[in-house]
Amino acid sequence: MSESGGQNATSVIVEKLRGWNAKAVSEVIEFHGETTVVVPRELLRETAEYCRSQLEFNYLSDATSVDRFPVEPRFELSYHLVSIPKKLKIRLRTRVSGADPTVDSMVPVWPGAGWLEREIFDLMGIRFNGHPDLRRILLPADWEGHPLRRDYPTEGFRDVPSTYIPAFKKQ
């Protein structure tokens, strides 16, 4: 997928991150042309801020999460960053436990994270500290549970009460 020069350029980025703060890079995963930098949860916002201001990752492409239940820490939160001037992509990842699913919000760094994080909160139940408007977005405000968690069944969770009873069923 990525161009041949991309791999070298991303390893330079990883080196720069290590040089800035060795603790910020706890693991680097290379998989089929993509680079993932695993960052400790406490350092996520600082690292993101550094990426945006110093490494020209000016565009937040996507934010998403994975639930690896029953493995702990069960949640994996991924931010896909793009550097439009350098034509580079990198993924920042942090792992979050099920007991305390909270992370610092990225909204102060990229305002575009607002709805992406609201979606994660709504469907996966991860809370974002410092998010200005953390409400459910796709599901109704009174919905119980977070459907994209692995322990939330695809069907058969509860009966949905029907307010409409067809005339031929009324007896």
Next chain:
Amino acid sequence: MTTVETATGPAKTMVLNMGPQHPSTHGVLRVALELDGETVVKADPDLGYLHTGIEKSCQDKTYSQAITLTDRMDYLNPLGNNLVYCLAVEQLLGLEVPKQAQYIRVMMVELQRISSHLVWLGTHAIDMGAMSVFLYCFREREEILKIFERFAGQRMMTSYIRIGGVAVEPPAGWREMIGKFLKMMPSRVDEYEALLTENRIWQARLKGVGKISLDDAIAYSMSGPTLRAAGLAHDNRKAFPYSSYEEFNFVVPTRTDSDCYGRYMLRVAEIRESLKIVKQAMDKITDSGPIRTEAPGIVPPQREKMKTEMEALIYHFKIFTEGFSPPPGDAYVAIESPRGELGCYIASDGSPKPLRCHFRTPSYVNLQSLPLLIQGQLIADVIACIGTIDIVLGDVDR
């Protein structure tokens, strides 16, 4: 409700619900507007009316079964959805796709872009009160849908692009069919422009409406025509080429006015560029050549082989019963859909079903900046702004 200062003294604002059944919202979107007279003070979009849990359903299907679900997200761009999903699975598997299939994919996706922009232009013109443009646009879109029907057997929910290639060979007589369309289309685009571009009502409704600065557009992760109309030539087809786009010769149109009129001009220019790409793709497609890659156990074997070879039959059976298992890992692929960056993130745990399948849909992320676009505008301009962001609610809510 808050109190605002007006020329005649302090006044109370009022809250008005626009939608969820308002025709200009192109689906079911509710926007709660806080109004000072007719001016928007604040806006809060309320979504989820079309949420069908496609991402959750994908986790319950094998990798090849989930393709049909992707059709149903952005119903004006089903081929693009197929493409991004298949590219993500292919990256996960490390699968190479034959050139022939890549060119067919490019041709189909560009035709889809034209048809999507035609629907946009038609419905947007109707929002602005120009009825006839809608009819003309749908007349041409019909021709594209006929092409899709011949290729895939389906007009809209095509599922034509499959993991490892495309579903079937191009049908007999496809060159004449698309050739005829390409010959007809440029003059039709001229017709739309003759109706709209210099039209005084059209200009009065769109010029200077819904402006956003380039810095805001980047900060709010906008993409596609809305970002390019703000002045940045960022297009995934050029910046991160996929499906052999680097071999095609086209320009990425940009504007600097960043208003609704600019976005209209930009989409018209994109239709013309897409026509060029379709032409080039047609020249690159040969009459023979593999349309699917050879990957036993992942890509279904050719029909003929399945009927004559024992091994191929077993693979065929296994693919459609238990599916295939990509290695544990994840992949994020982004393409340029008619609306902007369409991304697909798939995480695999080594089982035949995705652990997580996430779609980064351009309508969803672009809609986020609607409150920014319409702040301080009139209610009538809200309709223009929703229109030129070009949202598809199936894409927003998934």
